[in-house]
Amino acid sequence: xxxxxxxxxxxxxxxxxxESVKPGDLITAKVDLTLANDITGPxxxxxxxxxxxxxxxxxxxxxxVPDHFVPNKDIKSAEQVKMLRDFSREYGLKNFFDVGxxxxxxxxxxxxxxxxxxxxxxxxxxxxxxxxALGAFSTGVGSTDLACAMALGETWFMVPETIKVExxxxxxxxxxxxxxxxxxxxxxGVDGALYQALEIGGSTIREMPIDGxxxxxxxxxxxxxxxxxxxxxxxxEEYVKGRCQRPYKFYKSDKDAEYSKILKYDVSEIxxxxxxxxxxxxxxxxxxxxxxxxxxxxxxxxxxxxxxxxEIAADILKGRKVHPDVRLIVFPGTQDIYLExxxxxxxxxxVKAGGAVSTPTCGPCLGGHMGILxxxxxxxxxxNRNFVGRMGDVESEVYLSSPAIAAASAVLGEITSPxxx
Numbered sequence: 001x002x003x004x005x006x007x008x009x010x011x012x013x014x015x016x017x018x019e020s021v022k023p024g025d026l027i028t029a030k031v032d033l034t035l036a037n038d039i040t041g042p043x044x045x046x047x048x049x050x051x052x053x054x055x056x057x058x059x060x061x062x063x064x065v066p067d068h069f070v071p072n073k074d075i076k077s078a079e080q081v082k083m084l085r086d087f088s089r090e091y092g093l094k095n096f097f098d099v100g101x102x103x104x105x106x107x108x109x110x111x112x113x114x115x116x117x118x119x120x121x122x123x124x125x126x127x128x129x130x131x132x133a134l135g136a137f138s139t140g141v142g143s144t145d146l147a148c149a150m151a152l153g154e155t156w157f158m159v160p161e162t163i164k165v166e167x168x169x170x171x172x173x174x175x176x177x178x179x180x181x182x183x184x185x186x187x188x189g190v191d192g193a194l195y196q197a198l199e200i201g202g203s204t205i206r207e208m209p210i211d212g213x214x215x216x217x218x219x220x221x222x223x224x225x226x227x228x229x230x231x232x233x234x235x236x237e238e239y240v241k242g243r244c245q246r247p248y249k250f251y252k253s254d255k256d257a258e259y260s261k262i263l264k265y266d267v268s269e270i271x272x273x274x275x276x277x278x279x280x281x282x283x284x285x286x287x288x289x290x291x292x293x294x295x296x297x298x299x300x301x302x303x304x305x306x307x308x309x310x311e312i313a314a315d316i317l318k319g320r321k322v323h324p325d326v327r328l329i330v331f332p333g334t335q336d337i338y339l340e341x342x343x344x345x346x347x348x349x350x351v352k353a354g355g356a357v358s359t360p361t362c363g364p365c366l367g368g369h370m371g372i373l374x375x376x377x378x379x380x381x382x383x384n385r386n387f388v389g390r391m392g393d394v395e396s397e398v399y400l401s402s403p404a405i406a407a408a409s410a411v412l413g414e415i416t417s418p419x420x421x
Contacts, residue, residue, distance in 0.1 A: 004254035006162045007229055008197040011137040011251055015120045023161040023260075030154050031061075032119040032246070037105055037362075038066035040124030040143045042083045047147035056091050057153030060245075063095040063114060064088055065105035068362045073369040103334025103360040106130040106218060106302035111334055116240050117232045118249030122149055127302050127384065129220045133213035134240060135232030135250060140221065160226040161260040163193050166202035169268040174418055176312075177212030178304060178382065178402035180204070181219045182273035183265070186283030194224035196260060199253065201231055204267050210239045211306040218303045219384050222280040272417060274380075275400035278388045286405065286417050296327045296379040297410035298391075299403050300358070301365045304382035305333030307340050309403040314346035316407040316418050322354035323413030329371045331358040355410070367391045373398075380409045 002020040005013065013021045015029040036044050041064050048056075056062045064084045069077035081098075088096035097108065106127050109115045117135035121128060124146040131138035141155070149155040167180055185192070198220045205213070213230050220228025230236075232250045240248060271285035299305075299313050310332060322328045330350050332338040338360065341347045347357055358364075364371030365383040373379055373392030378399065381391065386398035399415060408418040 004256040004258065006197065006199060006253045006257045006259070007135065007231060007251045008137055008162055008199065008227060009159060009257070011118060011120055012157065012159055021159045023159050025159040026156065027159060028154055028156050029120055031122055031149050033061045033063060033115060033121045034146055034149050035063045035065065035105060035109065035121065035123035035125065035128060036143070036146055037064070037068050037125055038070060038077065038080045038084060039068050040146070041066070042080050043143035044124055044147040044150065045083055045087045047144050048150050051147065051151050053151035056093070056150050059092045060094045062093055062150050063109065064093065065097045065102055065108060067102055067104050067360065068366060069368050070102065070361055071099050071359065073363070099359075101335065103337070104302045104305055104362055107305055107333030107337065110134060110214070111336060113240070113243040113245045116244035116246060116248035117236060118251055122146060122155060126221045127218050129225065129227050130214055130218040130302060132217035132220065132227050132229035133210065134236055135230065137227055137229065139227045158195075160195050160197045162197040162199050164199050164201070164259040164262045166262070166264045167200070167204040167267050168202045168264065169204060169266045171204065171267050172271065174272050174404050175267065175270055176402045176404065177208060177215040179270060179273045180267065181216045182275050182280065182283050182400060183270050185219065185223045185280045186273065186275070188223055188263070190222060190279055190281045191224040193220070195226050198223065198225040198228045200228060202264075205230060206233060209308065210235055211308040214306065215303055219280070222384060272402060272405050274405065274415060275386055277386055277397040277399065280384070280386060280400060289415050292399070292415045293378065293413060294326060294380050294409055294415060295377040296329065296371065296373065297406045298329050298364050298371055298379055298381040298383060299406050300329075300331035300333065301362065301383040302333065303384045304403050305331060305337065305360070307337050309382065310337070310341045310346045311344070312403045313407040314349040316404060316421070317353040317355065317411065318349050320353055320411050320421065322410045325413050326410050328353070328355035328410040329358060329364055330355050331364065332360055334360055364391060380406050380415055382406050
């Protein structure tokens with residue numbers, strides 16, 4: 001009889017061809033998809049060529065999404081993307097997404113059905129953990145590990161322990177998925193789930209739309225987690241049915257599965273959250289933020305660049321103007337999200353309010369381009385990290401929040417709740 005397993009352990013066992021696995025086991029597992037971007041991809045390409053491999057393991061499952069410095073900001077970034085473009089042509093890759101077709105990788109892959117429930121996905125980007133929202137195991141790896149997996153279609157793992165997190169109750173007004181994950185990171189710290197799986201559930205999550213689930217799993221890495229994962233259900237099925245390009249499988253944790261700990265939270269006690277510099281764990285409820293003036297507000301990224309995020313921002317900005325001392329930058333997650341936001345009037349509302357709308361890019365999030373902060377400047381941002389120098393000068397500051405807080409703050413000129421504008 002096999003031991004009771006968590007959803008993460010079951011995915012590992014199946015992909016390793018084993019009856020069961022337990023935390024601490026070292027395994028070799030088949031991967032369903034590998035992913036890299038314009039920063040990590042070129043390193044993987046160089047390492048791949050060093051292996052002497054003549055082909056990739058599957059031309060449909062090795063994916064390159066240049067999204068960090070695109071449209072290319074300089075000669076070096078253009079050369080990085082050219083390397084991926086040339087490699088994709090040489091090896092016949094089916095999934096290379098260039099400007100005009102690309103999006104922010106962790107918004108694009110689920111949208112296109114390239115990842116699905118039960119998959120085991122690795123990406124040379126730490127926020128690959130986003131796909132746990134679909135009930136997949138997905139995690140970030142180094143470019144060298146990725147290069148080997150591109151050739152072999154498998155890689156090694158140590159099976160992680162799992163922390164179970166249950167959010168129950170009804171969300172207060174203006175409290176969103178972003179607030180829940182910021183709250184959790186504030187409670188356990190940036191190393192609170194170090195090399196562990198974060199299995200997120202509870203009645204609040206079961207009622208949460210898929211966009212919110214993506215936001216929560218996206219930031220699992222900010223608590224040090226190996227992966228974030230949510231049990232797939234009817235909401236998952238509605239999203240993936242007719243979308244996924246490969247067969248998928250719903251896994252569920254056994255009732256008597258073992259967890260390293262179980263954390264339970266009543267969401268009715270949670271306010272909108274703001275993470276202060278320079279760590280995502282430095283969270284405060286909005287009622288305790290005080291008067292903090294900002295120079296820039298950023299809404300978008302792989303965390304909060306989906307259509308529901310733009311809808312919230314547009315609703316708050318409608319009929320209002322961005323504060324004269326604030327730059328508001330909005331970047332949709334993908335081209336399809338951008339188009340839908342245009343069709344629904346969200347883009348027009350944002351532009352009329354005084355916001356600038358960008359093509360999909362990771363640029364502002366990592367301080368790459370299209371939104372760099374100068375010395376002494378402050379930004380409120382719906383992105384996922386606020387480390388020293390993350391969005392510009394080392395003496396700039398980044399505060400993390402939900403789209404609602406970021407939009408309201410852009411109007412008032414200081415960090416605030418929509419109720420105050």
